Amino acid sequence: MPLETYVDLKALVDNPGFEIQRQAALNQYALATIDPPLVEIIERFMKQPHCFTLQSCYGHFLYPGQTDPKNTVALPVSEKIKDADYRIAYIALCIENSQSGRNLFRKLKKIQPIDRDYIQFGCADWFWERQVNSFVIQVEPGRYKTKDRVIIEYTEAQHIEQFRNEVFKQLREIG
Numbered sequence: 001m002p003l004e005t006y007v008d009l010k011a012l013v014d015n016p017g018f019e020i021q022r023q024a025a026l027n028q029y030a031l032a033t034i035d036p037p038l039v040e041i042i043e044r045f046m047k048q049p050h051c052f053t054l055q056s057c058y059g060h061f062l063y064p065g066q067t068d069p070k071n072t073v074a075l076p077v078s079e080k081i082k083d084a085d086y087r088i089a090y091i092a093l094c095i096e097n098s099q100s101g102r103n104l105f106r107k108l109k110k111i112q113p114i115d116r117d118y119i120q121f122g123c124a125d126w127f128w129e130r131q132v133n134s135f136v137i138q139v140e141p142g143r144y145k146t147k148d149r150v151i152i153e154y155t156e157a158q159h160i161e162q163f164r165n166e167v168f169k170q171l172r173e174i175g
Contacts, residue, residue: 006136006146009122012097012105015132021094025052037072041091041168044175050100051093054127054134059089059164061157075154075161084157088148089164090138091171092124094131101133107174108137111167117142118163137171139164 015021026046034042035058042053060071062085069087093108095101112121120138127134139160144150152160 006120006138007123007125009109009135010128012095012102012133014097018094018096018133021131022049022052022096025054025094035070035072037168038091041171041175044172045091045093048100048104048175050096050098051104054092054094054131056091057087057089058168059139059160060087061085061161062087063154063157075158078154081154083151084154086140086150086152086157086160088138088140088150089160089167090136090140092127092134092136094134097133104174105135108135111137111170114166114170115163118160119167120145137167139167 029046031039034056037058038056042056045051045053058072060069061075062069062071063075063081063083065081066073075084095105108121112119118139118141120136120140120142122136122138123134124136127136138145140147141150141152141156141160
């Protein structure tokens with residue numbers, strides 16, 4: 001699903017139905033639907049009682065010679081490739097408005113300063129409408145932060161790949 005309704009960060013609000021919503025998410029959790037590099041991260045977040053994941057994408061790069069939309073292979077070093085079709089990297093989480101949830105929220109906010117031009121921590125209206133306290137950490141050029149897919153120069157794709165890898169490394173440590 002596209003994140004084309006990305007908006008700035010909202011404040012945590014009370015959500016008396018959090019436990020029921022979390023249990024429903026756990027019951028619907030399907031390992032086979034998660035991009036393999038994200039499995040460990042998602043599983044770690046799903047074990048935390050103050051959050052649950054809603055959706056995720058590893059961030060896929062398509063270019064001449066690589067047309068698999070679920071590609072997770074590292075970008076090759078190449079001067080011949082000019083552009084890449086980038087499918088946004090993100091994890092959407094629902095966070096409980098509790099002390100533990102607020103601590104997680106603060107940790108997630110600290111990831112963005114790595115590079116504000118390429119990493120956003122905010123919300124997506126369509127997630128929030130379905131689930132309050134839903135937040136998205138995404139790796140996307142800031143000028144395209146409301147898009148879920150963009151065509152970019154290959155050199156920028158390589159830059160994004162580095163940030164994506166760093167963000168997921170930090171999420172693995174937080175989870």
